[in-house]
Amino acid sequence: MSNLVSRNFTNPQERFYTTDPAQNLKSFIEKGDLHFLSEFNGIFPNFISKVKSASSKLNAMDIKFCVLLKMGFSTKEIASVTKSxxxxxQSRKYRIRKRLGVPKDEDLNLFMVTFS
Incomplete structure (x- = not known):
């Protein structure tokens, strides 16, 4: 019995750490850990400042959505993570598209992934 406990619960954080920093970041986001922002800045150091400079109309939640889009989250995954x-x-993505001036024929997800 003690072997079972020590095997399954020795370090509950251990399963969230991998060798891929982007995967670690995705795990932080999915479990709602606020540590993800510092990790994100370590992986993409200039992304948030460039998004902010692209449009002064973006608020904090818009920037969080941009971060999630940059990480490759789908609309359904974003809804789950943000509990919306x-x-x-979809409405938030539309407003972000308008505020950043992304053309209608360009995919916002792809735009964010390639935005640097």
């Missing part, structure tokens, strides 16, 4: 509806995420 898919329709709310």
């Amino acid at each position: 509806t898919i329709r709310a995420v």
Whole structure:
């Protein structure tokens, strides 16, 4: 019995750390750990400042969505992480698109992934 306990619960954080920093970051985001922002800045040091400079109309939640899009999260995953509806995420993405001036024919997810 003690072997079972020590094997499964010795270090509950251990399963969230991998050798891939982006995967670690995704794990932090999915479990709601606020540590993800410092990790994100370590991986993409200039992204947030460039997004902010691209449009002064973006608020904190818009920037969080941009971070999630940069990490490759789908609309459904963003809805789950932010505890909102898919329709709310779609509306937020539309507002971000307008505020950043992303053309309608360009995919916002791809735009954010390639934005640097």
